Amino acid sequence: MTLLTMIVKLAEGLGKTCAIFFLTLLFSLPLGMVVALLRMSKNRIVSGVTRFIISILRGTPLMLQLLAVTYGPYYLFGAGVARNKLIPVVVAFAINYAAYFAEIYRGGIESIPVGQYEAAEVLGYTRLQTFVRIILPQVIKRILPSITNEVVTLVKDTSMAFTVSYQEMFTIGKQIANSQTSFTPFLVAGVFYYVFNGVVDFAMGRIEKRLNYYQ
Amino acid sequence: MKRVFAFVLALAMVCCLAACGSKDNASSVDEEKVTFTMGVDPEYPPFSYLGDNGQYTGFDVEVCAAACELLGWDFQVFAVNWDEKLIQLDAGECDCVWSGMTILDSMKEAGYVISEPYYDNTQVLLVKEGSDITSSADLAGKRVAVMLGTSGEAMLADDLADLAASFDDLIICNSFLSCFTELGGGSVDAVFVDLPVAAAYAAQNPGFNVINEALGAEQYGIAFRSGDQALCDAIEGAVAELVSNGTYAEIAAKYPDISPDNLVFLNK
Amino acid sequence: MKIMELTHVKKSFADATLHVLKDISLSVEKGEVVAIIGPSGSGKSTLLRCATLLTDMDAGELCYDGIFAAKNDENGRAVYADKATLKQVRGKFGLVFQNFNLFPHYSVLKNLTDAQIHVLGRSKEEAEHRARALLDKMGLGDRGSAYPCELSGGQQQRVAIARALAMDPEILFFDEPTSALDPELTGEILKVIRALADEHMTMVIVTHEMAFAREVADRVIFMSGGVIVEEGPARQVMDDPKEERTRQFLRNYQR
Numbered sequence: 085m086t087l088l089t090m091i092v093k094l095a096e097g098l099g100k101t102c103a104i105f106f107l108t109l110l111f112s113l114p115l116g117m118v119v120a121l122l123r124m125s126k127n128r129i130v131s132g133v134t135r136f137i138i139s140i141l142r143g144t145p146l147m148l149q150l151l152a153v154t155y156g157p158y159y160l161f162g163a164g165v166a167r168n169k170l171i172p173v174v175v176a177f178a179i180n181y182a183a184y185f186a187e188i189y190r191g192g193i194e195s196i197p198v199g200q201y202e203a204a205e206v207l208g209y210t211r212l213q214t215f216v217r218i219i220l221p222q223v224i225k226r227i228l229p230s231i232t233n234e235v236v237t238l239v240k241d242t243s244m245a246f247t248v249s250y251q252e253m254f255t256i257g258k259q260i261a262n263s264q265t266s267f268t269p270f271l272v273a274g275v276f277y278y279v280f281n282g283v284v285d286f287a288m289g290r291i292e293k294r295l296n297y298y299q
Numbered sequence: 300m301k302r303v304f305a306f307v308l309a310l311a312m313v314c315c316l317a318a319c320g321s322k323d324n325a326s327s328v329d330e331e332k333v334t335f336t337m338g339v340d341p342e343y344p345p346f347s348y349l350g351d352n353g354q355y356t357g358f359d360v361e362v363c364a365a366a367c368e369l370l371g372w373d374f375q376v377f378a379v380n381w382d383e384k385l386i387q388l389d390a391g392e393c394d395c396v397w398s399g400m401t402i403l404d405s406m407k408e409a410g411y412v413i414s415e416p417y418y419d420n421t422q423v424l425l426v427k428e429g430s431d432i433t434s435s436a437d438l439a440g441k442r443v444a445v446m447l448g449t450s451g452e453a454m455l456a457d458d459l460a461d462l463a464a465s466f467d468d469l470i471i472c473n474s475f476l477s478c479f480t481e482l483g484g485g486s487v488d489a490v491f492v493d494l495p496v497a498a499a500y501a502a503q504n505p506g507f508n509v510i511n512e513a514l515g516a517e518q519y520g521i522a523f524r525s526g527d528q529a530l531c532d533a534i535e536g537a538v539a540e541l542v543s544n545g546t547y548a549e550i551a552a553k554y555p556d557i558s559p560d561n562l563v564f565l566n567k
Numbered sequence: 568m569k570i571m572e573l574t575h576v577k578k579s580f581a582d583a584t585l586h587v588l589k590d591i592s593l594s595v596e597k598g599e600v601v602a603i604i605g606p607s608g609s610g611k612s613t614l615l616r617c618a619t620l621l622t623d624m625d626a627g628e629l630c631y632d633g634i635f636a637a638k639n640d641e642n643g644r645a646v647y648a649d650k651a652t653l654k655q656v657r658g659k660f661g662l663v664f665q666n667f668n669l670f671p672h673y674s675v676l677k678n679l680t681d682a683q684i685h686v687l688g689r690s691k692e693e694a695e696h697r698a699r700a701l702l703d704k705m706g707l708g709d710r711g712s713a714y715p716c717e718l719s720g721g722q723q724q725r726v727a728i729a730r731a732l733a734m735d736p737e738i739l740f741f742d743e744p745t746s747a748l749d750p751e752l753t754g755e756i757l758k759v760i761r762a763l764a765d766e767h768m769t770m771v772i773v774t775h776e777m778a779f780a781r782e783v784a785d786r787v788i789f790m791s792g793g794v795i796v797e798e799g800p801a802r803q804v805m806d807d808p809k810e811e812r813t814r815q816f817l818r819n820y821q822r
Contacts, residue, residue, distance in 0.1 A: 122522075158480060164486065165481055167442070185376060196505060248475055249471060249472040249477060251471065262382050263456055264405070
């Protein structure tokens with residue numbers, strides 16, 4: 085196999101890696117906010133249950149969660165295994181990352197001084213307006229570096245989709261490496277991941293810069 | 300700056316050489332008390348697997364243990380990551396790969412020392428009971444699972460590429476259990492797998508059938524690092540003695556899923 | 568005409584034994600400037616927070632312009648009005664905080680216009696027109712596009728005052744508006760408040776600036792230990808207090 089064929093094959097896998105990446109962010113970023121708000125609920129039961137679920141999601145390996153989401157229903161109820169693995173993979177990733185994002189959001193929201201809420205209340209903003217117009221923009225700016233960290237980790241974590249036989253880039257890299265008895269595909273895959281993360285870093289850096297108009 | 304870099308590089312190389320050297324010594328036949336580390340796939344029953352007592356066991360493991368005892372060597376088992384087994388062998392994490400490993404031409408071309416074949420293997424299809432698949436001819440338009448790094452996967456990419464092309468999709472899984480789970484869960488219609496593995500799984504789990512059609516013949520052997528010909532010879536000599544004193548047949552008798560007809564040394 | 572009236576306010580925190588406000592009543596006439604003085608922990612700020620709905624009273628009644636924000640029930644517990652009424656009440660007053668509490672992610676101009684647009688429903692043009700007029704008045708006409716972090720403390724507090732005024736409140740509360748400022752910056756804030764007093768803006772000011780209170784306020788209230796110890800015309804309370812506690816407090820301050 086020539087290096088070019090290898091790169092073409094890996095690039096096909098890169099498409100699937102991107103699918104996991106973007107779909108996970110699409111679902112987990114908003115879901116994380118919902119989880120964060122439940123976690124901060126004044127209702128003790130709601131916040132307690134949410135806290136417990138978050139601790140499970142953060143305290144067990146993502147690989148295990150992938151297996152549980154994909155094969156769990158079969159072992160527990162004899163249900164069928166999904167043919168399109170992108171669905172269970174994105175479900176598992178989105179839930180797992182939502183738990184991490186929720187804790188980041190919570191930290192961000194709790195770091196906003198109470199005076200901001202009071203100023204908004206006195207000016208007559210509703211609770212929703214206060215959150216959307218006053219609190220959230222400040223939270224986003226504060227948490228962006230932590231979000232960037234998670235997003236970079238996500239790029240690398242996509243390779244775990246192999247656990248449930250989803251043919252993303254790293255899986256294909258392993259297959260080529262195996263049939264060719266060669267280490268080269270891993271190097272190529274490594275370069276792909278590095279470049280991917282470079283793009284992510286650049287994009288997040290631009291966003292951070294745009295939010296730097298105030299301190 | 301350049302000089303610092305050169306120094307670091309030199310240091311790194313020295314460390315590498317030192318590491319290689321020590322590993323070479325460990326596997327050298329000249330040592331008085333040799334520790335021989337066998338690299339196995341820990342999930343490949345009946346050749347190598349985690350036994351009920353928490354120790355690695357299996358046909359290959361028992362043969363290797365007996366051979367080491369004969370040679371007076373310390374015997375150890377190291378669980379490799381199957382699709383990285385040769386990298387791990389090169390890295391010195393084990394002294395051989397011996398675990399129902401199919402001999403591939405590419406291994407010889409890459410310079411690995413490969414033992415005489417000891418087992419004639421065939422690939423078969425495992426299907427769910429009541430499946431309408433009765434032979435490989437029925438696989439057109441079906442979804443088939445195969446485990447990454449097995450000879451089955453290599454065959455479907457090479458000798459049996461035409462067959463693979465008739466599939467609706469070929470799903471490459473990272474463990475046998477994952478393959479079988481996909482089959483049980485209905486996301487694939489058949490698993491392309493080594494006969495003894497399929498037989499062992501179907502024997503333990505009702506609801507699965509092995510289709511009696513030998514797909515592609517292949518042979519199992521033991522892989523050593525290039526340059527370890529002496530080590531290979533020592534092991535082969537010890538195994539030959541086990542065959543002649545009957546121990547080999549005794550061990551084989553413990554594993555009903557391994558047909559004596561397929562064991563090369565018992566048919567000479 | 569009374570703009571705001573607080574009657575028999577009681578408030579205690581945490582273990583209910585610490586009474587911060589013990590049966591306090593306060594009403595403010597239109598155009599009146601009231602200064603509240605007293606040692607720290609006397610309940611001045613809590614009273615202000617009760618008046619601006621930031622803290623719920625345990626008992627007592629609060630009424631703005633004839634609209635009740637809270638009334639006592641038959642057990643003497645304060646019951647607050649529904650959301651719509653409270654929203655109406657919040658439109659009556661403004662509050663200037665000790666720590667300004669400007670919105671750091673908004674420019675000075677947006678700090679002044681955002682609530683006008685999204686709470687009062689004014690058009691962008693109208694809101695900006697009003698905001699620019701107020702900034703000119705505060706001597707900050709050229710800082711509209713700046714962000715709060717680029718301004719001095721005194722400038723930030725002037726923006727905060729303008730933000731409150733932009734909502735056209737009928738009464739403006741100040742919670743120690745100069746306490747977070749360096750001494751050399753307090754003058755500019757006091758000047759602004761003095762100018763508002765000259766325009767007959769109704770104001771209630773919690774302050775430690777005694778000379779300022781004496782000069783600007785129509786009425787001075789001296790609070791201590793959760794009660795109003797003495798109140799009356801500014802000069803009378805400040806120059807010739809009747810109560811021994813007031814005298815002692817003022818003596819400490821003059822030293």
